[in-house]
Amino acid sequence: MNLGAVHNVYFIGIGGIGMSALARYFVAKGKHVAGYDNTSTEITQALQDLGADIHFSDDVSKIDSKYFNLESSLIVYTPAIPKDHSELDYFKTNNFNVLKRSAVLGEITRQTTCLAVAGTHGKTTTTSILGHLLNECSVPMTAFLGGISENYNSNLILNGTEVTVVEADEFDRSFLTLSPDLACITSMDADHLDIYGDASELIKSFKDFTECIKPNGKLFVRNGLPLDGITYGVEDDSDYSAKNVKIENGSYVFDVQTPSGLYKDFKFNLPGRHNLSNAIIALAMSVEYGLPHHQLAKGLASYKGVKRRFTYHIKKDDFVFIDDYAHHPEEINAVYQAVREMYPTKRVLAIFQPHLYTRTRDFVDGFAESLSKFDELLLLDIYPARELPIEGITSNWLLNKIENPNKKLIQKLELINEIKKSNAQVVLTIGAGDIGEEVKHINKAFNIAN
Known part of the structure; x- marks a missing residue:
């Protein structure tokens, strides 16, 4: 659909972390934004402070009349909403433009250079590092995060619209709506078996995701995963690897081996080898995008993390x-x-x-x-x-x-x-x-x- 023709966006499940990032995006775009959620939270309060009209009972009568305009309204919902939800049923029955959150994200990324982060673990931290690095390098981009960034106190980083940075969510196969230019896969451990049935179907969906990458795009994979791509890791023989890793005053200090040589003197303040691995793939994607390593080193050192991630x-x-x-x-x-x-x-x-x-x-x-x-x-x-x-x-x-x-x-x-x-x-x-x-x-x- 043509998002430019949309003036009113109504979210069913607006308080979800991914939904609220989209809501922030449309507020920033000057759209009218409203929504339902079942509980008032810090996230919904922050959206209300931005001007979003939110209510907390499943009641069509509480929705402002402007959102009932078929031509100019978009209804966005999360798969977590029950199928018998009366508001969702109303909009579907009356032929409104009703899309899952992932489909809307797909429409946004299709018109931009898209950097997507997939994997059963590490998506949110990696996406927030990547968004922060691009922002620190003055790339005109929008990053949709699955958590609240400590640097920006938000799940949206908005510095332009040429590039989008997104989490590619495997839940409900949502990531198959994306069209990334650069994509990474951090892990493929069994999860969401209530959706997939068994681990083999989950792995198949990740392979299907790699087919969504645009022609001439690039795939990055953690070293050891059964996929072909640019590899990354920590103190190993990957294409991009952390080398000479030390801990100084609770921070990692390391060099980065790349296909074009060794980049020295990086600092990263989050503990855990899994987080160091997340930093390496964010750096690898940034380098392949074309950003200079001295700016990336400065950006990484200023990264503070994501709320509720260590x-x-x-x-x-x-x-x-x-x-x-x-x-x-x-x-x-x-x-x-x-x-x-x-x-x-x-x-x-x-x-x-x-x-x-x-x-x-x-x-x-x-x-x-x-x-x-x-x-x-x-x-x-x-x-x-x-x-x-x-x-x-x-x-x-x-x-x-x-x-x-x-x-x-x-x-x-x-x-x-x-x-x-x-x-x-x-x-x-x-x-x-x-x-x-x-x-x-x-x-x-x-x-x-x-």
């Missing part, structure tokens, strides 16, 4: 509190590696909220193995998100599989007292549900300045 909230000699979005066994392993690298001798308490009954069912043994590594573990009930309960799939079932003598299933109301009982010097909250809402309570309870 985010420090308390950082004292005797007490550290970190919050992370990890919700897959491999992501938890990466968090463990990072915290052990930074705090090799300190006792670590992990607080984990499983996300989705299906993911817990499909990866229970992986979760048990990864969670067993921490010194102590507090486990919360499963966060259901879009799902109904599955008989027998509970946090207690997972708890019984975890081989850690210092483990306990608790309710969120017990969280502060349980942390106070512990003698851990490092506390981690982990999960993709509403566990992030507990951060402010933990900060308040310990009353320690950031």
Whole structure:
């Protein structure tokens, strides 16, 4: 469709992280923006502060009349919205322009030079690094992020429209709507098996995604993945690789081996080898786009991270509190590696909220193995998100599989007292549900300045 002819954009599920980035984009474009979500959050409040009209009940009568103009209105929805949602049903039944978020993103990227980041892990951090690097190099671009950038306090970086930087989301095969010029794949670990059925179908979808790359485009893949492309890695023989890696004052200092030579003296402030790998692919795509390495080094050193991705909230000699979005066994392993690298001798308490009954069912043994590594573990009930309960799939079932003598299933109301009982010097909250809402309570309870 012709987005230029659209004057009114209505979002069903406007508070989602990807939906809200699109909403910000259309606000910046001067469109009328409104939407529904079921809960008021910091994200919806920020959109309201920008002028978006948002309500929190599924009620067609609450929608302003301007959004009922067939010719000038676009209705955008997220796949997380139930099929029986009355607002969505109304717009579909009455033949409005109704598109999934991914389809709208596809329309935007089709008219631009598109840099897309795909993978079951690392998308948000890599996309935000890439967007930040391009922005620091004054590239006229728009970056749609799946998290809130610490540098911009937003999930949208808007500095022009010639280039788009996007997360290529494999959920619901959404990334197949994109048309990237440069694309990377960070990982293809089994996930979203409620959508794909088995891991082979997920891998097939990533291969299908590579077919979406524009003619003469480039594919980047993490070294070891079963795909042909420009490879990247850390201290290996990849086309782009971090070399001479050292840790100085909690930051990585390293050189970058490229096909054209060795670029020296890079600094990166996020802990964890997985994050260093994310930085390397963002640098590789930036170099292949044509940006100079001295500007990239300066940009990388100023990168602050994404909220809820190994985010420090308390950082004292005797007490550290970190919050992370990890919700897959491999992501938890990466968090463990990072915290052990930074705090090799300190006792670590992990607080984990499983996300989705299906993911817990499909990866229970992986979760048990990864969670067993921490010194102590507090486990919360499963966060259901879009799902109904599955008989027998509970946090207690997972708890019984975890081989850690210092483990306990608790309710969120017990969280502060349980942390106070512990003698851990490092506390981690982990999960993709509403566990992030507990951060402010933990900060308040310990009353320690950031």
